[in-house]
Amino acid sequence: MSKTVLIVDDSIYMRSLIKTAMEGAGFEVVGEAQNGESAIDLAVQLQPDLITLDNILPDMMGFEILKVLKDEEVPSKVIMVSAVGQQTVVNKGLSLGASEYIVKPFTEEDLLKVVEKVLA
Amino acid sequence: MIKRLTNLPIRQKFAVIIIPLIVIILAFDYLQVRYHYLDYSDSVRLNKAIRVGIEINHVVHEIQKERSISSGFLANQGESFGVKLNKQRESTDSTLQQYYNELTNGDLEDLLELHRTDLDQLNAYFDKLSTLRKNIDEHRISSESSIDRFSEINNNALNTVIKLIDETRDKEIAQQIHAIIYFLKSKEFASIERAIGTQAFSRNHIDFTLYNRFTTLVANQNSYLDAFNIIANQESIEYYNQIVSGEEIEEVDRMREVLFANDTLSENPDHWYESSTIKINRLKDVEDYMSDNIQKRTQNIAQTSVRNFWTFLILDVTIGIIAFWLMTTIVTNLLKNVSILEAYTRRISAGDMTKKVVIPTKDELGQYANTFNRMVLEIRKSQFELRKQRDKAKFLYKNIYGVSLVVFENIEQGIFLLDKEFKISKFHSKAMKEIFSNDRIAGENFANFMRPLILPRELEALEMFMRHLFNEDMDEEVVNQLNPIDQVKIHTEQNGIVATKYIRVEFTRIFRKEKIQNIMVSVSDETESILLQQHLNEAEKKKQQETERVLSILKIDPSILRGFLHNSRKMLKSISERYEKNENDEYGELLSFTFDIIHNLKGNAVVIGMELMANKFHEIEDSITALQSKEVRGKDFLAILYEVDEADRMIAEIAEMLYKIINIYKKFPAEGDSVSNIMVIDSLERGAELIAKEEGKTVNLTFDNIDNVVLPEAYIEPFKDMMIQLIRNSVVHGIEAPSVRMSEGKVIMGELLIELSKSDNEMFIRYKDDGRGLDIERIKRQALDKGLVTDTDLKGMEEFEIQSLIFREGFSTADKSGTNAGRGQGMHLVKSILDQYKGAYDITSVDGKSFEMIIKLPVLNVEKGDEE
Incomplete structure (x- = not known):
């Protein structure tokens, strides 16, 4: 059974980019969220194996979602997706429960490498 | 270490404090200057880089357009965009030219040097444009490939821009530069999106690969925009939101959604291109705005740096000079005062306290100087006191102690x-x-x-x-x-x-x-005085005894006395003779023999009234009597012999005294005056010496037998007068000058002799000198000259008669008339005296040897005297 993925990003093009890459690699994209609220709902509901989480969303920050996921005891691995690879941002995400991070823009290979690492 | 530091002289201590300070200040200044300079040079360089970057961005912007147009041109096989393409190529070339012009601008040398490789590479990419265009014109390249080729060039150009500008020390600028970089990347993706869109709308179709690429482009474009939105400053973001909005932008979004939906792509590609280009131009506006801002900012920083640099430098130098001046003044003053104090203390320790130390400042050193002066004044006062005391002590020592010592020493x-x-x-x-x-x-x-x-x-x-x-x-x-x-x-x-x-x-x-x-x-x-006293006492005693003896002698008739003395000596001698012959040690007999003799002598002494000797003999008798009571030994008899010897000695003394008395009687038989005799001798001696001295000669006057013959009173004066005349005659005429005497082998000192003798009725006076004798011829001549005699007289005269001419009145043989001779008086006087006293004379003259005159005078009275 293939691994399940939830994609959280406000940009439809980015979601499309990630979805294409993941499905191409054999993952099952079980949900897409374009804001924090739906992201939390879907994550709790679907309990996917992996979540790609954009840090900047229209309604909340990715960090806040990480906290909620932790409180709700969602077991999914989370890959933070950040526009700027600032060290403080990265460290904060990792300390809040994210497994890895990736800086936008990235190529398909970059993404899959990180995913592989997280799910290994 | 600390001790060595604290032991340093003040001068060096100052140096220890000041030198590190100066070094620190200089280092700080250097860092500040360097910091400002780096800020300045950094800003200047960044400013230049941005200028170049802007030119490159212009080129990129044009190439982006050309890429889209070329893409459309290739996609619809040249149906549209043909005219546009040529126009766009001109625009591209124009911006390229501007970029090249900028590179040749003189002030960029250092920048070009730094990024030579990057720029060379970029230029090589730009050179590829012509080949690419040719391929496009001849449709030898696909639309997709052309996009890739253009993108390749643009990618390189953007990377070069990033390299050029991504180097600054200012955080704010660095952040804004990164914002620009994100923005440029986003814009590049927007531009590629435009090209892909143009291609898709030109074909009315988009295949899977291109679709994916389109999605990725938009996603990435948005990602960079997100990053831009995070780090760009508020100004830029606001400008962006203001510029990149409105109908045209919404139109682009709409057509993008059409493409994304991928239903029917019936949109006009020109419309897409125009709309996208408007958007991209807006983006270019934002980019220019940001570049402009940064450029302004870097310029501002450069100016500020320069201003700060100069402000700092001027302030620093001013403060430095003031600080240095203050330091120098204070340290110099301190050191000067310290050295004044030092010199002063040295002078004081050398004992010179005549001067005050003057320190013009009112700091601690000034107060020390005052304290010093007071101290020195006190010291001087005490010194003065001490000196006074010392002088007093010295005076006392010299005058009292010194004197005492001298007294004690001497x-x-x-x-x-x-x-x-x-x-x-x-x-x-x-x-x-x-x-x-x-x-x-x-x-x-x-x-x-x-x-x-x-x-x-x-x-x-x-x-x-x-x-x-x-x-x-x-x-x-x-x-x-x-x-x-x-x-x-x-x-x-x-x-x-x-x-x-x-x-x-x-x-x-x-x-x-x-x-x-x-x-x-x-x-x-008092040893000496006491001994002297003792001697005096003894001498007195002795004198008394002698006087006694003399008196006892004088009382006794001389012949009797002489007989007694003679007898006594003989008798006493017999005692010692007997003692010497005493071989059997018969002292008893000897003693009685001695006693008999002494007793006998004592009797004789008593008889003639010689009490002195009678007493002495009595003493001896007593001694012998004392011995007679016991056995007599040699030693006892020696004491008697000693006393006998003493008696003998006394007799000898008396005999001698008697002899002396007799002699006195002989010398002065009548009332003869020996004193006159001596006086005559004395006056003749002095006369001879005086005359000789005047004549430059020396003579020795000898008297013979004059002690034995006493001149009667009456003859003393005539004797003296005659002798003086004879002496004068001898010294002046007879005794030769010392040189003559020497050459004739005589002793220099002339000898004069006066001898007295007498017979029963005549007195003889013999006068003699060892001069040249009488010169007969000269006497003759003189007598003739004086008219005393005639030639005839002379011929009939004997030698004695001629010699006697010298006694004639008016005769003088000396050529000149002096005190001593030559007055024709002297010898005549002798003759007169002789005539007066009925005397006679005789002359014996030996030529060159001597002159001798014997005078005979009759004895005046019959002398009485005892001649034995």
């Missing part, structure tokens, strides 16, 4: 003080040592000192006496009467020789505060 008396324990004072006169022949004087107990010198009885008395001396209840005068060593005989020993001395010791009380403090003792050595 006085012939022994002087010292006794303390209450009878100890001799340390200071005592030098004479003490000589008087007592003892070095150990000072500190000795006087009684102990005297112990070996005086009798125990005297010592005991001395100790008691000294106690009395310190007893104030006893009168000093009374005590001094008890002085047991007022005059005492002591025996001193020096170098084994014992000397007897008579010393006088006197004691005087010394009072201090009405108490007897010491006893001053003076010791005088």
Whole structure:
């Protein structure tokens, strides 16, 4: 059974980019969220194996979602997706429960490498 | 280390403080200057880089357009975009030209040098444009490939821009530069999106690959925009939101959604291109705005840096100069004052206190100087006091102590003080040592000192006496009467020789505060005076005895006395003869023999009234009587013999005295005056000496037998007158000058002789000199010249007669008339006297040898005298 993925990003093009890459690699994209609220709902509901989480969303920050996921005891691995690879941002995400991070823009290979690492 | 530091001179201490300070300040200044300079150079360089970057961005912007147009041109096989493409190529070339022009601008050299490789690479990419265009014109390249080729060039151009500008020390600028970089990337993706869109709408179709690429482009474009939105400053974001909005932008979004939906792509590609281009141009506006801002900012920083640099430099130098001036002034002043103080203290330690130290400042050093001056004043006062005291002491020493010492050194008396324990004072006169022949004087107990010198009885008395001396209840005068060593005989020993001395010791009380403090003792050595006194006493005694003897002799008839003396000596001699012959030691017999003789002699002495000898013989008798009562031994008899010898000696003395008396009688038979005799001799001697001196000659006058023959009173004056004339004649005429005498082998001193003799009725006076004798021829000539005789007279005269001419009145042989001769008087006087006293004369003259005259005078009275 293939691994399940939830994609959280406000940009439809980015979601499309990630979805294409993941499905191409054999993952099952079980949900897409374009804001924090739906992201939390879907994550709790679907309990996917992996979540790609954009840090900047229209309604909340990715960090806040990480906290909620932790409180709700969602077991999914989370890959933070950040526009700027600032060290403080990265460290904060990792300390809040994210497994890895990736800086936008990235190529398909970059993404899959990180995913592989997280799910290994 | 600390100790070495604290031991440094003040000058070096200052250096230790100041030098590190100066070094720190200089280092700080250097860092500041460097910081400002780096800011400045950084800003200037960044400004230039941005200028170049802007040019490159213009080119990129044009190439982006050309890429889209070329893409559309290739996609619809040249149906549209043909005209546009050529136009766009011109625009591209124009911006390229501008970029190249900028590169040749002079002030970019350092930047070009730094990024040579990057720029060369970029230019090579730009050069590829012509080949690419040719391929596009000939449709030898697909639309997708052309996009890739253009993108390749643009990608390189953007990377070059990033390299150029991504190097600054200013955080804010660095952030804004990154914002621009994100923005440029986003814009590049937007531009590629435009190209892909143009291609898709030109074909009315988008395949899977292109679709994916389109999605990725948009996603990435948005990602960079997100990053831009995070780090760009508020100004830029606001500008972006203001510019990139409105209908045209919404139109682009709409057509993008059409593409994303991928249903029917019936949109006009020109419309897409125009709309996208408007958007991209807006994006370019934002980009220019941001570049412009950064450029302004870098310029501003450069200016600020320069201003800060100069401000700092001027401020720093000013403060530095002021600080240095203050430091120098203070340190110099301090050092100067310190060195003044130092010099002053050195002078004081060398003893010069004549000057005050002057420190003009009112700081601690100034106060020290005042304190110093007060101290020195006090020291000087004390020194003055001390000097006064010292001078006084010196004066006292010189005038009192010094004198005392001199006195002690030279006085012939022994002087010292006794303390209450009878100890001799340390200071005592030098004479003490000589008087007592003892070095150990000072500190000795006087009684102990005297112990070996005086009798125990005297010592005991001395100790008691000294106690009395310190007893104030006893009168000093009374005590001094008890002085047991007022005059005492002591025996001193020096170098084994014992000397007897008579010393006088006197004691005087010394009072201090009405108490007897010491006893001053003076010791005088009176040995010499006492011995002299003794001698005098003895001499007196002896004289008395002699007088007695003389008197006893004079009482006795000389012939009887002579007989007694003769007899006595003979008898006494017989005693010693008998003693010498005494071989059997029969002293008893010898003694009685002696007694008989002495007794006999004593009787004779008594008979003639010789009491002196009678007494002496009586003494001998007593001695013999004393011996007769016991057995006589040789030793006992020796004492008698000694006394006999003494008697003999007395007789001898009396005999000698008698002889002397007889001699006196002989010399002065009548009332002859020996005194006159001597006076005559004396006056003749002096006369001869005087005349000789005047004549430049020396003579020796000898008298022969003049003691035995006494001139009668009546002859003394005539004798003297004649002799003076003869002496004068001899010295002037007879005795030759010393040189002549020397050449004739005579002694230089002329000899004159006067001899007296007499017979029963005549007195003879013989006068003789060792001169040249009488010159007969000269006498003749003289007598003729003076008219005393005639030639005829002379021819008939004997030699004696001619010689006698010298006695004639008016005769003088001397050529010139002097005091001593030549007055024609002298020899005539002799003749006159002889005539007066009925005398006669005879002359014997030996030529060159002598002149001799014998005068005979009759004896005036018949002398009485005892000639034996």
